[in-house]
Amino acid sequence: MSQDPEKLLAQICFDAAGLVPAIAQDHATGQVLMLAWMTRESLAETLRSGAVAYWSRSRNQIWRKGETSGQVQRLVDLRIDCDGDTVLLLVEQTGVACHTGRRSCFFRAARDGEIVELAMERVDPGLLYPRSL
Amino acid sequence: MSQDPEKLLAQICFDAAGLVPAIAQDHATGQVLMLAWMTRESLAETLRSGAVAYWSRSRNQIWRKGETSGQVQRLVDLRIDCDGDTVLLLVEQTGVACHTGRRSCFFRAARDGEIVELAMERVDPGLLYPRSL
Numbered sequence: 001m002s003q004d005p006e007k008l009l010a011q012i013c014f015d016a017a018g019l020v021p022a023i024a025q026d027h028a029t030g031q032v033l034m035l036a037w038m039t040r041e042s043l044a045e046t047l048r049s050g051a052v053a054y055w056s057r058s059r060n061q062i063w064r065k066g067e068t069s070g071q072v073q074r075l076v077d078l079r080i081d082c083d084g085d086t087v088l089l090l091v092e093q094t095g096v097a098c099h100t101g102r103r104s105c106f107f108r109a110a111r112d113g114e115i116v117e118l119a120m121e122r123v124d125p126g127l128l129y130p131r132s133l
Numbered sequence: 134m135s136q137d138p139e140k141l142l143a144q145i146c147f148d149a150a151g152l153v154p155a156i157a158q159d160h161a162t163g164q165v166l167m168l169a170w171m172t173r174e175s176l177a178e179t180l181r182s183g184a185v186a187y188w189s190r191s192r193n194q195i196w197r198k199g200e201t202s203g204q205v206q207r208l209v210d211l212r213i214d215c216d217g218d219t220v221l222l223l224v225e226q227t228g229v230a231c232h233t234g235r236r237s238c239f240f241r242a243a244r245d246g247e248i249v250e251l252a253m254e255r256v257d258p259g260l261l262y263p264r265s266l
Contacts, residue, residue: 008243021154023165030163032156035219047243079239080248082231086168088239098215106212106221110141110180115213 005047009040013084019055020087024097027076027090033097034105036063038087050075052089069128071095101125138180142173146217152188153220157230160209160223166230167238169196171220183208185222202261204228234258 014020019037026033036054038046042062045053052073056063066072073091080087098105101121109118147153152170159166169187171179175195178186185206189196199205205227212221231238234254242251 004246005243007246007248011241011248021168023156023168025165032158032165032221035154035156035214077242079251080241081168081238082233082235082240083238086238088165100215102215105214105216105219107215108144108213109210110138113137113140115140115144118212 005044008047008078008080009044011080011084012040012043012087014040015085019057020085022054022087022089024052024073024089024091024093026093028092031104032106033073033091033093033103036065043087046075046089047078052091066094069095069099071097071123071128073097096123096128099125099128101128138177141180141211141213142177144213144217145173145176145220147173148218152190153218155187155220155222157185157206157222157224157226159226161225164237165239166206166224166226166236169198176220179208179222180211185224199227202228202232204230204256204261206230229256229261232258232261234261 012020018039021035022038023035024033037057039055042053042055052065052075054063072094076092077090078087096103101123102119103122107117107119108115145153151172154168155171156168157166172188175186175188185198185208187196206224209225210223229236234256235252236255240250240252241248
């Protein structure tokens with residue numbers, strides 16, 4: 001998916017901070033993997049390269065997903081919602097999306113009033129980010 | 134899904150405006166239907182009643198999904214992400230989620246550099262909001 005992104009970018013309503021929320025969904029299974037934020041720049045790069053790049057609000061810099069961990073996301077398709085203020089990324093996820101080592105970030109739920117974890121780690125997070133240990 | 138929401142609410146990191154993004158996904162098909170925002174109040178109401186209530190940022194008031202249109206969302210399960218700043222709602226959607234009459238709000242995509250619509254209206258939006266015509 002490499003194309004001139006101008007017409008697509010023109011449909012996106014970035015917020016006052018220049019960000020748009022992006023939902024990443026596994027293109028094959030439909031599993032929702034994560035939500036992160038994109039700038040115009042990171043979205044344009046994603047469309048050009050086919051490798052998903054977000055904007056890290058905590059580090060205030062472009063966040064090329066998987067650059068450190070190897071857990072990259074290849075963009076398969078991108079959908080824009082009705083009012084252009086959210087994008088849905090259909091991705092091919094290498095390994096796991098979550099920094100905890102789980103496939104999806106949405107692994108917690110309430111059961112009988114307690115918070116439980118519904119998914120196990122698939123990868124030791126210490127192996128994903130060896131330089132940060 | 135009716136339960137004491139306190140432990141769940143304590144896991145949610147609402148932003149500076151008191152909001153958290155909420156992704157609604159069809160619990161049976163996996164289709165991502167929409168993204169909207171919740172306050173602590175609307176999330177607590179959702180957990181109590183089982184009927185999804187968002188916060189309308191444009192109207193600045195609680196938005197009981199389907200109250201006008203009849204296109205309600207019944208909460209089947211709720212997932213919290215790893216850092217507690219997004220929730221994933223697994224819902225049973227009556228009719229359509231999108232105010233345009235489409236099942237999902239994410240019906241636009243780029244094809245050959247042009248924006249196209251991938252889904253048809255299932256319901257005439259004029260029938261969803263008769264009072265606003």
